[in-house]
Amino acid sequence: MTALWTIDEICRATDGRAVGLDADAAINGISIDSRTISENDLFVAIKGDRFDGHDFVAKALEQGAGAALVSDAFADAHPDLSRLIVVDDALLGLERLGVAARQRMQGKVIAVTGSVGKTSTKEAIRITLQQFGKTHFSIKSFNNHWGVPLMLARMPADTEFAVFELGMSHADEIRPLVNMVSPHMAVITRIAPAHLENFKDLYGIADAKAEIFEGLLPGGHVFLGADHDYVAYLKGRAAGLGHENVTTYGFAEMADMHLSAPVLADGQIGCDFEFDAENGQLLVPQLGAHALPNAASAYLIGRALELDADALLAAIQHYVAPPGRGEIITLELEEGTATLVDESYNANPTSMLAALDTLSRNQHQGRTCVILGDMLELGAQAPDLHRSLAEPLKQLAPEQCYFVGPMMAHLFEDVRDDLVVEWLENRDTLLPKLANWLAPGDLVMVKGSNGIGLGALVQACREKWPPTKE
Known part of the structure; x- marks a missing residue:
């Protein structure tokens, strides 16, 4: 070796x-x-x-x-x-080693950021590119000031494709990361109210995400998710740095790669697409429509790398949801199975709405239970942003809701007269409550910011109702 x-x-x-x-x-x-x-x-x-x-x-x-x-x-x-x-200094030493790894690597490098969908999009790209060559990628959410240089330093010299996730919670955090990564291609998934407590407004978040353009190599390619209000602003920021090669993708009519309305069937989400003279169908083994723009970014990057279109569409069908971000888990009960959708890793208003939309599209035999935890780092707007979930949740009308955390108390007050709902200060008593409620055929979705700790509930469910070993 x-x-x-x-x-x-x-x-x-x-x-x-x-x-x-x-x-x-x-x-x-x-x-x-x-x-x-x-x-x-x-x-x-x-x-x-x-x-x-x-x-x-x-x-x-x-x-x-x-x-x-x-x-x-x-x-x-x-x-x-x-x-x-x-x-x-050990951290500076790690950064230097990461830069050296990038300098010796002759393959193509992609950097991904955005308010929502960073990790899921990174996974879509890396799973797709792995079908075509040796691919290195950020693991978990190693996307910060130590995670990025660590992932760079681990990159083998003969890597053909590399995909790095760049995260931030404040301004000026992406800039040093992207300068280490020096990508050929940069992806911004979406601008949304995440880490809002650290910014004046969403334009501040857009500016912080746009720092990714500063490290993009000359002649590089920008890919922008089109399903938000800051696409034109980001295009302008890219152009101001000399990056004119910009491709947009999403459900928005103006997207360069336009996706049709999603259709869920047989546990897979799909849509038709049009891009220049190309058209085809994206098919992903997930439940959520938000997986389709992620898959679209992988397709576009593959085409920019001159990979075969049909082979790319086949590779995208390997794109399964990562743990904590829409993973589908079968729970083996005594008299049948239930389904748990694990969205426990992160949450903001945009991703919450996407998760509720996923449930509204899902057809299953039993009842629906929604377990929601606080959305963190939303600042002074946090109470109102939690309340903003009330109407979508009422429209979904799940048979049971559990809310966890102090901010979710605001949502609880707005829906308690319309839904069967219980508010809990923490997750400690959730498992026995869920065990008493759950029956074969039921669907449970768990979503909240990672700091609320609902991932521990998901793990407890795995251990209590593990899949039957054949």
Whole structure:
């Protein structure tokens, strides 16, 4: 197996010095978590909000790490330790290693951001491109100031396609990330009220997302989701930086790749599309219509890479929802099965409405239960934005609702006279309540911001009603 890096390559990339290491020794992986160290990994001792990785260097080395990237101060304080690469600052060292990985890679790089659908769109693109060549991609939501350089540093030199997710909660956060990634193509999925408490208005969010254009390589290609009110504004921001090659996609009539009304059948969502002289059908093994613009972005990127249209449409049919973002889970009850739609990873008003729309399209034999948690980081508008879900929820008319968190109390007050609903301060008592209610054929959707912890409820459901092993 070809080494990801050698010690000498890491030292040259990070301006580091090796202590007790062979310059030709191979490093096969990179980790910032001592609990996930594999043999011959490089452990990077970054300092986070809660932990300082330097406190776990000895443990990482004991567990088989080939080397540890550490700060000068730590090395000076631990002269007895060896197998170290010493730099001025471990996080800066990781950033330099990520930049070096990008510089040596000769394939095509795609960067994705947006208020909603970043991870799902990244997944659509990477699942599609994996059918055509060696593809590297951001895992989970590693999209911040340490996640992006970590994902870059893990990128093999012979990567053909790379897809990186760039996140932000404040202005000026995407700029340094995209400058490290240096993409050939940039995707903005949508502008929506996410992290609104940190911005004056949605134009501020659009400006922050538009920072992705600043690192786009000259001659690069911009792809914009068209189903929001800030498309023209983003086009203008791109043009102001010299990026005229812009393609839009979505259900909006003005989209360059226009999607027809979605149709749900046999557990798959589909639509027809028109793009220049091309037309065809997108078909995705998911329930939500919001998966179709994600798939459209993957198709457009593939065509920009001159990949075959029919092969792309076939590859897109492998695009399943990632955990926490629409994953469909079968719960094995004593006398049959129920279905859980896991949307527990994130929530804002736009994604909440999309999730409720998904339920309205779904045909199933039993009842519907909606479990909603607070939407976080919405600032002073949070109470009103939670209340804005009342009418769509009344129209859906689920047989049972559970609301979790202090902000959901506002929604509870607006629907309590029209729906069967219970408000809970936290998730602790939810599982037994759901167990008493649930019956074969029922459909349950769980959605809320990750900080509310509804992912733990989903995991508890998996453990209580696991799929039958054949």
